[in-house]
Amino acid sequence: MSTTSPSNTQPSTTQPTGGNKASAKSKSEWLAPAILTAKTITAAAECVPFPYIKGVSGTVVILLETVEKVRKNREDLKELCESTTEIVMILHDQILAHGNTAVKFKAMCEELESYLAAVVLAVQNLHNPSKGFRKRVKEFLLAAVATNSKVNEMHAIMTAPSSVVTPPSQSINDCPPPSRIFQGRQTILAKMHKFFTPDSGKQLIYVLHGLGGAGKTQIALKFIQESSANFSDIFLLDASTLDTINTGLKNIAMSKSVGDSAQDALTWLQSKHEQWLLFFDNADDPGINLNQFFPLCDHGNIIITSRNPELKVYGEHYLVSDMEEADAIALLLQSATKGSSEENVQIAAKIVKELYFLPLGIAQAGAFISKSEDLNGYLTLYRKNRAKLLKEKPGQSHDQYAWTVYTTWQISFDKLSHLAATLLQLCSFLHYTGISEDMFSHASQYSFPVWLPATKEELQEPLEFLSHFLGPTGEWNSLSFFDVTNEIKAYSLITFDAATKTFSIHPLVHTWTRTTLVDEAASHLCISSLLGMSIAEIPDHDITLASLRLMPHLGALSPFNAGRGAGSGVAFSYIYLSVGKFTEAQNLIEQTCEKYRLVFGEEHLATLKAMHQLGLTYSHLGEYKKAKELEVMVLEKRTKLLGEDHADTLVTMGNLAITHSELGDFDKAKELEVTVLEKRTKLLGEDHPDTLSAMGNLAATHSEFRDFDKAKELKVTVLEKRTQLLGQDHPDTLMAMGNLAGTHSDLGDFEKAKELDVTVLEKRTTLLGRDHPDTLRAMANLAATHSKLGDFEKAKEHEVMVLEKQTKLLGEDHPETIKATAHLAVTYYNLEEFTKAGEFEVVVVDKRRHLLGDQHPDTILAMQNLTLMHRALNKLQEAEELEQLMEDIDRLV
Structure with a gap:
């Protein structure tokens, strides 16, 4: 009974025509609560994945608010309004309980909405002066009576005792049909039809797992539609929560009149020796142990759809991914x-x-x-x-x-822990494939080298993130990382490739994840710094392979300015150099170098590191004079600041020696290389990778002096030690093998050279790819060996390919491209294609004179070759002019 005080009501200011007076008090007793209830259900319907309940509940609100405004006949609609509100409440509760199977209530909702809309229109027409009063009242009464009748019928169905609330003549567990526009998926459907064979003598379970939106449910519904005749009963369970699973099982028990609990349903299924099918749809919650809901018997069939790949343990499974x-x-x-x-x-x-x-x-x-x-x-x-x-x-x-x-x-994202969500967000700036644990574990061991001007304050965010994966003594804890990645995998937001030990993200999820970021710039800076920290901890002898794995991630970062992270400009340029992206390396390291000069000055170790890296970049670009200028400066300053025996000083000295060699100053190169080898042997030992690098460089210089026996002795030692230390397939081992092949060729042992060249090319192609600079160098070396063996056609085949790829990768003026042009010109000459040979050699002479100068040995060699080609083409005047030029150059020397 209402306890509303009369002092809180206002007297009615209108008199109804006929019937009882409708006071504001009577309204407060039934109409206002009804309106509130209907609005609450309408609001709640926003969270229900079935739009038709929202439609009917919204119509109830309109009806009640329309009734609230009328001045006449309000009480005639009281019973209708109250019954309708009660039915909508029951419908809402039933839809929540039935989950995906609630589609069966669609017809009831639509029918009720249609009747109520007619009443709303009739009530509104009571105030329409364009129609006669009697006609308006008649329409109103007809609509009200018809709706009242329908509501009473539905009410009886919905509230009938000892029966499951369900639309007439439908089983609550009937599956809806698949989408009307279902396409393809024949491979998986064929596998499922083959798997679910009748009378198998065991319970059959099939798991469809994969990313949300991949079509798992639709595939299951299509299979059920195609094979429904093979099953005695088909039950669809919303497996998204424990409550929906239990409710679904209860409904099975009640519909079969075997009880009213989930256990009753399971007991019935266990005892029913027929081909029933349980379809657990949307079993996405990794916290639910689904096994507890499987009937304990050796018969029956189960289909599970889930984002959680862990459910594969239950039986046959299929990763549902993108369509054909x-x-x-x-x-x-x-x-x-x-x-x-x-x-x-x-x-x-x-x-x-x-x-x-x-x-x-x-x-x-x-x-x-x-x-x-x-x-x-x-x-x-x-x-x-x-x-x-x-x-x-x-x-x-x-x-x-x-x-x-x-x-x-x-x-799915909203269910992740903060740490898991952060990891996924950081990975959205990387390439969507090839994400490895090593990238993070290397970064966690970052040692703050003096040459990288990054403080703990600047790296606070990445260090704080990485701290979650460290053990008590600061060591990397793979189990902690596994727990977090496994959490993300449970929703198929990432997948793991056991063969490569890398993670990947669906490209659309990868793009979408950045929309979840609150501060995109801060997250980008964090992952950029983290990646720079990781690169800084990679040993030099591992950088070639690491660069192949990391380069796609740098490419993904570049639209966001890849060098923004603390110290990452130097680290990233090293990766660019290792994969042959020399121009990109130059742009990045020049910016970094200029920034460090302004901020720290020219004698700061960070600035010297950047200058050293820039000199190395110039060497890779073939700009040896620029490289020499920088390397001389860095060597002087590092010797002054660090001492002549410091590792960084010796690195610069070794690079300067290589530059002298490229400029044709072999005496200076040998002098420096001997010093580097002696000091590294003393400081690091004979077997250290840096010592072996120095030994290999000195051996190359011996070859330039045509001291091939000494070169071979050193190169054999390097190859043996690298094979022992790094393995026979390591890039540094293959470099040593290629260098030794060159010396065998110099000594006239072309078959041995060919054997080694073939091995190096095959392994580099597999390891680095066909377009890597080291692979192209191996191909060029094999081509040269083929020429020395007289197999000029085979040499030409390789050299044409090398020239095309070098031109594309490095440009027409790079020394490696010019060298490839020179080799092809000589091969054409040996094939007696003198015109082509001459055309190519003219290009070589012009470029070498411009880039290296007239006195460089490579320039002289090109002139000698071109003289022969002119004579072969009977261009005697051109040949004599070139010979005279070489004589003039020789006198100047």
Whole structure:
């Protein structure tokens, strides 16, 4: 009974025509609470993944608010309003309990909404003066009576005792059909049909796992549709929570009149020796042990869909990923209501590729295109409004899936711990494949080298992040890292490749993750610094292979300014050099060098490190004079600051020796190399990688002096020790093998040289790829050996390929490109293709004179070769002029 005080009510100011007076007190007793209840249900319906409950509850609110405004006949609608509100409450509770199977209430909701809309219109017409009063009252009464009758009928069904609340003549566990635009997936469907063979004598479990939006549920529903005749009963369970699983099982028990609990259902399934099928849909919560809900018997069938790959342990499984291109195109065109003309297929192919063949993304794009009717313009619009379009839910859909692409992943992301979410966000700045634990473990051991001007304060954020993965004494704890990555894997937001021991992220998830960032700039700075820290801890002899793994990540960072992290400019340039991206290295290290000069001055160790790196870059670019100038300066300053025996001083001395050699000053090169080798042997020992590098450089200089026996002795030692220390497939071992092959060739043992050259080329191709600078160098060396063996056609085949790749990789003026041109010119000469030979050799002479000068040995050699080619072409005057030029140069020397 209401306890409302009369002092809180206002007297009615209107008199109803006929019937009892409707006071404000009577309104407060039933209408206001009804309105509040209906609004609450409407608001709650926003969280329910079935749109039809929102429609009917919203119509109830409109009805009640319309009734609230009328001055006449309000009490005639009291029973109708109260019954309708009660039914909507029951419907809402039932939909929550039934989860995905609540689709069966759709017809009831739509029918009730239709009747209520008629009443709303009739009530509104009571105030419409354009119609006669009697006609208005008649329409009102007819609508009210009809709706009252329907509401009473539904109310009886919904509140009937000893029966499961369900729409008439439907089983609560019937599965909905798959999407009307379902396409493809024949491979997985065929595997499932083969797996679920009748009378197998055991319980069969099949797990479909994968990223949200990949189409797991639709595949399961399609399979069930195609094979429903093979199962005696089919039960769909919403497995998203413990409550929904228990409710689903309870409903099975009640529908079969075997009890009213989940255990009753399981007991019935265990005793029922027929081909029933349990479909656990959306079993995504890694905290739920699904096994407790499996009937303990050796019969029956179970299908599970989940984002959690851990559920693979239950039986046969399949990773549901992206669609085949043809199926994806068909899905897009069908959902976009576009024909499959040749032009449409071509446009659709570009769209589905941009969406990385993700089914949900494709269906969402198709719905938008259907509405906009602009297939051709979608891709441009998508690239400019990617996030908005992937967040936007279509007004019309072909199935009951409630979420958009981005909402689907956000639901999973929101369940991650802060540390797991941070790791995923940081990885969104890296390349979406090839993410390894080593990248983080190396960074965690960062030792703050004096040449990198980064303080603990500057690196506070990456150091704090990494601290979560360290043990009590500061060592890297792989188990802690595994726990975090496993948490992310449980929602298929990352996947792990056991063969490569790397993680990857779906490209769309990778892009989406950055939309979750609060401070994008800070996160980018953190991962950039972290990557620089990681590179700084990689030993020099491991940098070649590490650079191949890290280069894609630097490429992903570059749009955000890859050198922003503390000290990362120097570290990143080292990676660029190692993979042959010399121009990129130059741009980055020049900026870093200038910045350090201004901030720290020229004699700061950080500045000297950057200058050293810039000199090395100039050498790789073939700008040896620039390199020499910098290296001389750095050597003087490092000797003064660090001493002549310091490791950094010796590194600079070794690089300067190589530059002297490239400039043709072999005497100076040998002098420096002897010093470096002696000091490193004394300081580091004979077997240290740096000592072996010095030995290899000195051996190369001996070759320049044609002291091939001494060169061979040193090169054999280097190869043996590197093989023992690093293994026979290590890049440094292969370099030693290639160098020894060259000496065998110099000594006339061409077959031995060829044997080694073939091995080096094969291993480098496998290890580094066909386009890596070291691979191209190996190919050029093998071509030279083929020439010495007289196999000029084979030499030509390799040399043409080398020249094409070197030109593309390094440019026409790089010394390696010019060398490749010179070798091909000589091969054409040996094949008696004198015209081609002359054309190529003219280019070599011009470029070497310009870049190296007339007195450089390589320039002289090119002139001698061109003289021979002129004579072969009977260009005697040109030959004599060139010979005279060489005589003049010789007199100057």
